[in-house]
Amino acid sequence: MIQKFLISLGITALVSGLIAALFVTHWILVFLLAFVVQVMAFYIGNTIYENRTLLKAEQIRIEQLKEAVKQVALVECPCGQKNRQDVIVRFDENVTYKCSECNKTIKLDIDIKPVLTTEPIYTQK
Numbered sequence: 001m002i003q004k005f006l007i008s009l010g011i012t013a014l015v016s017g018l019i020a021a022l023f024v025t026h027w028i029l030v031f032l033l034a035f036v037v038q039v040m041a042f043y044i045g046n047t048i049y050e051n052r053t054l055l056k057a058e059q060i061r062i063e064q065l066k067e068a069v070k071q072v073a074l075v076e077c078p079c080g081q082k083n084r085q086d087v088i089v090r091f092d093e094n095v096t097y098k099c100s101e102c103n104k105t106i107k108l109d110i111d112i113k114p115v116l117t118t119e120p121i122y123t124q125k
């Protein structure tokens, strides 16, 4: 870690030195200026890269959540051709799909029915 930092510092100083060598009269000023500019450029570059990585991770997480809430149901088209196909079911918006047989746009009407359940009675003799 500290070795990496020293190497990076050495390279930055070397580049600053090369730029400063072009200006013989004010070389110390040019050296310091080149050094500061490089450090600032690295910092800005790193910050942009970090933000992009975070944004990408967040987008992947949202995609995963979208995939996780997808429910698929096998439905029969009301066109009469008895075509059955898988449709993604959602409760938060209207669901429409195209029938692969008649090519018509079909709206999915979700109907939830509560039914009584019967509990089996076990009798022991």
Ligand SMILES: [Zn+2]
Pocket: 077, 078, 079, 080, 081, 083, 099, 100, 101, 102, 103, 104
């Ligand atoms: Zn159809």
